[in-house]
Amino acid sequence: MLLQKLARFFSSDIGIDLGTANCLVYMKDKGIVLSEPSVVARVEGTKEVVEVGLAAKRMLGRTPKNIKAVRPMKYGVIADFDITEAMLKHFIREAKKMLPMHKTLIRPRVLIAVPSGITPVERRAVQDTADRAGAGDIFLIDEPVASAVGVGLPVSDPTGSMIVDIGGGTTEVAVLSLSGIVTKHSLRIGGDEMDAAICQAVKRNHNLGIGPRMAEDLKIEIGSAYPQENEDRIYMDAKGFDLISKRPKSVRITAKELRIALNGPVTNIVEAVNSTFEQCPEEIAGDLLERGIMLAGGGSMLRGLDRRISDATGLPVFLADDPLHAVANGTGIILQDVDRMAKAMALAVE
Ligand SMILES: Nc1ncnc2c1ncn2[C@@H]1O[C@H](COP(=O)(O)OP(=O)(O)OP(=O)(O)O)[C@@H](O)[C@H]1O
Numbered sequence: 001m002l003l004q005k006l007a008r009f010f011s012s013d014i015g016i017d018l019g020t021a022n023c024l025v026y027m028k029d030k031g032i033v034l035s036e037p038s039v040v041a042r043v044e045g046t047k048e049v050v051e052v053g054l055a056a057k058r059m060l061g062r063t064p065k066n067i068k069a070v071r072p073m074k075y076g077v078i079a080d081f082d083i084t085e086a087m088l089k090h091f092i093r094e095a096k097k098m099l100p101m102h103k104t105l106i107r108p109r110v111l112i113a114v115p116s117g118i119t120p121v122e123r124r125a126v127q128d129t130a131d132r133a134g135a136g137d138i139f140l141i142d143e144p145v146a147s148a149v150g151v152g153l154p155v156s157d158p159t160g161s162m163i164v165d166i167g168g169g170t171t172e173v174a175v176l177s178l179s180g181i182v183t184k185h186s187l188r189i190g191g192d193e194m195d196a197a198i199c200q201a202v203k204r205n206h207n208l209g210i211g212p213r214m215a216e217d218l219k220i221e222i223g224s225a226y227p228q229e230n231e232d233r234i235y236m237d238a239k240g241f242d243l244i245s246k247r248p249k250s251v252r253i254t255a256k257e258l259r260i261a262l263n264g265p266v267t268n269i270v271e272a273v274n275s276t277f278e279q280c281p282e283e284i285a286g287d288l289l290e291r292g293i294m295l296a297g298g299g300s301m302l303r304g305l306d307r308r309i310s311d312a313t314g315l316p317v318f319l320a321d322d323p324l325h326a327v328a329n330g331t332g333i334i335l336q337d338v339d340r341m342a343k344a345m346a347l348a349v350e
């Protein structure tokens, strides 16, 4: 007992949203203390890390030959173990700097949000990587559960709530009731797939090669999932390489062209939401008709996606106030009472 109290005094609890696009760290009693792109720049062929986070993202596609900027997470799971470990180590170290000295002596308890569709082997890989990166006790929670808690859905009530979290690599659709998942769908499609669809369409339509960062800028600035007024007249210049002349070129891309380019991944997301709804027991479906669907994650900010999902399902759709922080905030709320929540959410936390 005394040992437990001492350990609590010295250690500190951390919640991590280990996302494909962004990694966020929540520190108990402090809130979100770090939010950085999941990117690492390293000297090629060595383990030497040059930059992590935003500074490394700025280097993507622009590095000299001996330095490589990479995103070590793909589809919500670890694609490169060493680099993810280096990234986590860096973020945990940065977060610990905000603690008083006596709290840095013991490894922090860490709650990590992971996609609900990952395999046992992928779960183990997250645990091992976090362990090597300096975490103490490690708990994993399903990302849609953390997201639902983070946006304030009443997940422990005997009523159905639906969350759709659209990230960079995954879309998580889940219906929750009484602290458990009633039905879910985890899709390896998200913002990255949208960016790839834009790259392909720009190549096909204009013989212009653009990088994923340019595609992401186009998506955020003028992309949409639903026809907008005057979409023929809303445009942005895409800069890249002419694939025939091999010279730099800039082409005017309209919002309509982007909406058409995004239709594939958007349709996949809408279909996943629809089929999750169709699998709900009648009582829960009735709850959802009344309470609607909550959207979170960065991808949910795509213009008109709420309307597109609402049209397809016939349900009211709401966008979270703080979509990029939903999962991290959820880990924070759960951390406030990790032991009790772990019991209550036996399905979701392990
Ligand atoms: N305004 C916007 N419109 C459309 N997409 C956006 C917007 N802002 C951010 N995004 C996209 O959101 C995605 C990142 O969202 P988020 O941080 O929730 O993902 P993640 O949690 O890292 O990924 P995952 O949960 O799949 O592992 C990126 O693909 C980004 O391009």
Ligand SMILES: [Mg+2]
Binding pocket: 017, 019, 020, 143, 165, 166, 167, 168, 297, 327
């Ligand atoms: Mg996410």
